Amino acid sequence: MKLNSNIPDGPLDTKWTNYRSKMNLVAPNNKRRIDIIVVGTGLAGASAAATLGELGYNVKAFTFHDSPRRAHSIAAQGGINAAKNYQNDGDSVYRLFYDTIKGGDYRSREANVHRLAEASRNIIDQCVAQGVPFAREYGGLLANRSFGGVQVSRTFYARGQTGQQLLLGAYQALSRQISVGNVEMYNRHEMLDLVKVDGKARGIIARNLLTGKLERFAAHCVVLATGGYGNVFYLSTNAMGSNVTAAWRAVRRGALMANPCFTQIHPTCIPVSGEYQSKLTLMSESLRNDGRVWVPKKKEDVMAIREGRKTGNDIPEGDRDYYLERRYPAFGNLVPRDVASRAAKVACDEGHGVNQTGLAVFLDFADAIQRYGKSEAISKGMSNADKATITKLGTAVVEAKYGNLFEMYEKITGENPYVLPMKIYPAVHYTMGGVWVDYNLETNVPGLFCLGEANFSDHGSNRLGASALMQGLADGYFVIPYTIGQFLSKEIRTPKISNETPEFIAAEKETQERLNKLLNIKGDKSVEEFHRRLGKIMWEYCGMARNAEGLKKGRQLIRELRKEFWSDVFVPGSTDEFNPELEKAARVADFMELGEVMIVDALTREESCGGHFREEYTQDGEAMRRDDEFTFVSAWEWDENEPILHKEELIFENVELKTRSYK
Amino acid sequence: MSDMNLTLKVWRQKNNNDSGRFESYQVAANEHMSFLEMLDVLNQTLIEKKEEPVAFEHDCREGICGACSMVINGRPHGPQGGTTTCQLHMRHFKSGDTITIEPWRAKAFPVIKDLVVDRSSFDRIIQAGGYISVNTGQAQDGNAIPIEKDLALQAFDAATCIGCGACVAACPNASAMLFTSAKVSHLGLLPQGEVEHSKRVQSMVKQMDEEGFGMCSNTGACEVECPKEISITNIARMNRTYMGSVFGSDKTV
Amino acid sequence: MSWVSNFLTSSIGKKLIMSLTGLFLISFLVVHLAGNLQLLANDGGKSFNVYAYFMTHNPFIKTISFGLYAGILLHAIQGILIALKNRSAKGSRYAVSTGANASFASKNMALLGTLIFAFLLIHMGDFWFKMKFGAVDMVAYDGIDYKVQDLYDKVLTSFKNPLVVVAYLVGLIALALHLLHGFQSAFQTLGLNHKKYTPFIKGMGVIFSILVPIAYAIIPIYFFLFK
Known part of the structure; x- marks a missing residue:
């Protein structure tokens, strides 16, 4: 299969404008006759369904x-x-584009990112x-x-609830x-299959979660905006x-899964406390502006903390290892997410983890409290403030x-x-990989589009903070309100799609059989229990650091788990x-197939880039990207026995590929 | 990590036609679990016994999606203020406690199963006018209209509503005034929303009434139980603007 | 005029009626108290009886009094209808009830209102009904060229009965609780909520709900103990 990204010609900065100006349109009277299914109503799905409705299409939206x-x-x-440059600090569309490409470790498409x-x-x-x-x-x-990985202040926010x-x-x-x-809303409906007619996506099978009945929905095209698959890690x-089922069902119907191994592990999450x-x-990335990350240098201190005999505060300054500041003096605690996460893993693997599970490091605000406290005291004219006063003043600043x-x-x-330093540990947060789409956000299945976290297109192998929204x-x-016209303008003579055709009936039957089987x-x-075990396998062998041996073992384990699932799972009710x-059972079943493809992808990508870290490919302990061999998108076609790889070469015409260094 | 033994009295109801009843269960938990994780443990043991697990709604488990909806010992989202059930941890209970868990109670929130209720009435209230009519692409520059910082913060405070329905659950009258007024306030306070404010407030109140919610008697229970601590100042604001709209504008909805 | 009926049948419209009639009745409480405190004047009931005559014979006051009856009935009937509607909107109750999130008074306004209404019936049956249709002796005073009913005497005999005094005290406690929530609630329903003024209104409400019923209560207690 030849993957065509359909990137328009012309210079980068005018590509989108020129393309948009010459695109095929659907006239208003035809829009009224065209049905669109939008699956998922998060940011991408809701905004797409609303906008397509405003344009006059008949939209059916599902969640x-x-x-x-x-x-x-x-x-x-x-x-x-957003590249608004309201702060007059030198931001521009090009700078946002460049930061995103670089942050993504040069594994995303220039044209898509520039349009973004x-x-x-x-x-x-x-x-x-609005x-x-x-x-x-x-x-x-x-x-x-400001946010990590950039030098301008371009993040718009609404407290911690943006x-x-x-x-x-x-x-x-x-x-x-x-x-x-203009939009018909179907709440509590879960897409369980994609229906193709004559090779084009023409509808879905959805289960009404209240009644349990399967329902057939037909349309001229289908838009998936179903989010990421981080829950494969449990x-x-x-x-x-959050689940992969809608996207995975599309993959089972011929769509391709691109770069599935690119997962983002966020460094500052609250650690696991038990089985x-x-x-x-998540604890917001912004905490690393003021918090210092450390672990005790001495093993006896580690043990004392784990057993509750000591707290972080009891460890003298000289016995602390501020490992990020030590290893990355230039960026210190503000290294990008992937780097910070791996460093925490290394510290814990070496036995310095500070909670009972051994999987936690300190994020300490004591210095920040003292620093802010002193400056508050001075600004209030208290030059001889005692320690308690300074701590109180500083705590107030940190609290604000x-x-x-x-x-x-x-x-x-x-x-x-x-009072006590926070304990944090990295956790799976976002998946850069997703369904393969071209510049129009259309998958390789004609009439099937994919938006948001569900697609793979814009973040390469690592996403920068505040870029997912x-x-x-x-x-x-x-994007989709324009690009969907490229497909639909050829469909204006297509009459209303019937949901009574053999394709629909067969898909419904298959879905029902699958549920009955479960x-x-x-x-x-x-x-x-199966989900938990799947998560453990994925985290152990396809998590923050991967190697060929582990990946092969993980693959084997997943296959065994899948077999066990299909013979020993218990699903109550009807x-x-x-x-x-x-x-949940249907979703976990899909996660188990996806997990295998992720592992196969990680195994194939013999380099370290962004969130994908292969222990065999390092240079001075840091990730080693291999641009000569791996500057491509891996798009996987599902096959029960051996997923099939299709490659889309990434062509960089505007940006020079460099090694990221934070030392 | 101390272990706890708890007795749960959980509302079990097969579906909307079933009349429902309490069932008692013993569950072993520990104080670091969230309340929902404690229920996960219960469900795991029920499944192991091949019994039907307790259905309850939950999703983000970080206090923002508004899915979780249960009344714990008579209080929506449990005893801790400003907290959703998913963020409530077992350290707020003692070993040996009996905990009664019920679904939201309101005619406008019919029970679907066990602790799951149908809150689509909230969606319909928003559909009646809880938006600003601007199509994609029509917007002017984001900084074209300055908005006073305090005003933006007030609007934000109203906008933090997560649509969980605890206000209705807490209200002895099952009134949805806090929910509705939070949206009316959020949009009405901003210059962008001011334009259609007059019509919005009438439409949303009308829909709220049609859904069968009760009337506000200003008990203030809603603001006490609201996990986002939204104030009943918003209700007064809605009353005021509603009357202003009915008597002061030429609009009738 | 459909907008008027729309408004009056809307939840906020219905509550507005409760609020306005409530405030009207609150103002009546003050007037009524001012008049009744004349019972404490040590003049053998002269000023009270003259005042009572004025209140029942002045055409303007008589007109207002019809407004008052209407106000009471409207407040009571609307209150009951709202309580019934609210009860059905709630459906079933919780197995565990908690007083943690709202005051007793705010959750039991209908109950308190019913008690007050029952008290009103006793009160009016005892004085108003007897004054209008029963036999109350006439009495003449110096300097007044007409005879007035000796309502004071009626009060004197009524409040010697401990059961009547207890009924009054119960009624007044119910009134105090009803006001404790109702006073500030009326302003909230009107939309009069303000960062600066609301604390003042709430404070006023508390003072009013305690002082006014106490002042009323002084009368039967005083008569029972000292007359």
């Missing part, structure tokens, strides 16, 4: 949640990037107009903050289209319901900056982070009722 407002986009904390940077500016305007209450300065204008506010903006725009009848910062743990909670995060930490761990909304508001195994183990266990 497995009880409301579009629950999509996991809502949990994004930090902010959204262009759209970023419109996103902010659009969201402000009433998103972004943070503002005293003069009433929009405020910005994702929530942006999602509610999109949800409200979607609600408006529902109220005027423990992640994703929501419990029962169901999910991990990070209060809500500290409160969340205390709720979860029961420890006061103003940007991509989701760019795809939904400003229920009829009647084994002894819960779905949760298919024709509200049955959360059945939903």
Whole structure:
């Protein structure tokens, strides 16, 4: 299969404008006759469904949640990037483009990323107009903050709830289209299959989660905006319901999975506290601006802390290893996410982890509290303030900056982070990989589009902070409404698609059989147990650091687990009722297939880049990218026995490939 | 890590036609678990016994999606203020405690199964006008209209609503005034939303009434139980603007 | 006029009626108290009886009094309808009830209102009904060229009955609790909530709800103990 990225010709900075100006359009009277299915109503899905509705298409939108407002986009904390240059600090579309390409370790497409940077500016305007209450300065204008990996201040934010506010903006725009009848909303409907007619995506099979009935939905094209697959690791910062099923079903119908091994491990999450743990909670990256990361140098101190005989505060300064500052003096605690995560893993692998599981490092604010306290004392004219006063003043400053995060930490761990250093550990956070799409966001299956985290297109092998929201909304508001016309303009003579055709009936039957099969195994183990075990395999062998031997073993283990699952899982209840266990079983079954492809991808990519770190490919202990051999996108076609690799070469015409160095 | 033994009295209801009843279960937990993880443990033991697990709604488990919805010992989201059930940890309970868990109770939130209720009425209230009518592409520059910092913060505070329905659950009248007024306030406070404010407030109140929610008697229970601590100042604001719109504008919805 | 009926049948409209009638009744409490405190004047009931005559014979006051009856009925009937609607909106109750999130008074306004209404019936049956239709002796005073009913005497005999005094005290406690929530609630319903003024309104409400019922309570207690 020859993968054509369909990137338009012309210079980078005018590509999108020129392309948009010459694109095929669908006339308003034809739009009314065209049906579009949008699956997923997070940032990308809701914004796409709303915008397509505004344009006059008949949209059917689907979410497995009880409301579009629950999509996991809502949990994004930090902010959204945009090349507005409101701070007059030298930002530009090109700089945002460059930072994203570099941050992604040169494994994304130039043209897509540049378009993303262009759209970023419109996103902010659009969201402000929708009433998103972004943070503002005293003069009433929009405020910005800085984020990791860049030198300008371009992140727009709404306290620590930017994702929530942006999602509610999109949800409200979607609600408006529902109220005027342009969008038909199907809550509590989960897509379980893609239906192709004559090679084109023409509909889906969805299960009504309330009644358990399968329903057939037909349309001229299908848009997937179903999010990432981080939950393949069981423990992640994703929501419990986040899953790969819709995307994976599309892959089973011929779409390709691109760069599945590119997963982002976020360095600052609350560590696992026990076997029962169901999910991990992120502590915003912004904490690393003031927190210092360290572990004790001496093993006896480590043991004392683990056994509760000592706390972090009891370790004298000389016995602490501020390993990020030691290893990366130039960037210190502010190295990019992938680097910080791996360094924490190394510290813990060497036996310096500071909680009972041995998998935690300290993030310490004591210095920051003293520093801020002193400067507050001076500004208040207290030149001889005692230590207690300084600590009090400094604590107030830290509270003003990070209060809500500290409160969340205390709720979860029961420890006061103003007094004791926080304990953190990396956790799976985001998946850069996803369904392969071309410049139009169309997959290799004609009429099937994929947006947001579900596709692979913009972040290469590592995503920069505050860029996920940007991509989701760019795809939904400003890309798909145009590019979908390239496909639909050829479909204006296609009559309404029937859901009674043999293709639909066969797909429904297959899906029903699959569900029946899950229920009829009647084994002894819960779905949760299989998911947990899958997660452990993935984390152990395809996590922060990977090697060929481990990956091969992991693959073997997953295959065995899959076999065991299909012979020993127990799913209670029946298919024709509200049955959360059945939903979970179908999702875990898909995760087990995806997991294998991730491992195969990681095995094939014999280099270290971004979130993908192969222990065999390092230079002076740091990641070694191999541009000569691996400057391509790996797009995998599913095959039960051996997934098939298709390559899309990445061509860099504007950016010179460099080695990232933070030393 | 200390272990706890708890007795749970959980509301079990097969579906909306079933009348429902409490069932008692013993569960072993520890104080570091979240409340939902404790329920996960219960469900795991039920599945091992080939019984139906307790259905409850949950998703993000970090206090922002608004999916979790259960009344714990008579209080929506449990005893800790400003906290969703998923962020509530077992260290707030003692070994030997009996914990009663019920679904949200309100006519407008019919029970689907066990602790799961149907909150689509909230969606319909938003659809009635909880938006600003701006199509994609119509927006002017983000900085074209300066907004006073305090005003933006007030709007933000109202906008933090997660749509969980704890306000309705806490209200002895099952009133949705806090939810509705939070959205009316969020949008009405901003200049962008001011334009259609008058019509919005009438439409949203009308929809709220049609959904069968009760009337506000200003008990203030909603703001006490709201996990995002949204203030009933918003309710007063909605009352005021609603009357202003009915008597002061030429709009009738 | 559909907008008017729309408004009056909307949840906020219904609550507005409760708020306005409530505030009206609160203002009546003050007027009524001012008049009744004349019972404590040590003049054998002269000023009170003259005041009572004025209140029942002045055409303007008589008109207002019809407004008052209407206000009471409207507040009571609307209150009951709202309580019934709210009860059905809630459906079933929780197995565990908690007082943690709202005051007793705020959750039991209908109950308190019913108690107050029952008290009103006793109160009016005892004085108003007897004054209008029963036999109350007439009495003449120096300097007044007409006879007035000796309502003071009626008060004197009523408040010698401990059961009546207890009924009054129960009614007044119910009134205090009802006001404790109702006073500030009326302002909240009107949308009068302000960072600067609301604490003042709430403070006023508490003082009013305690002082006014106490002042009323002084009368039966005083008569029972000292007359």
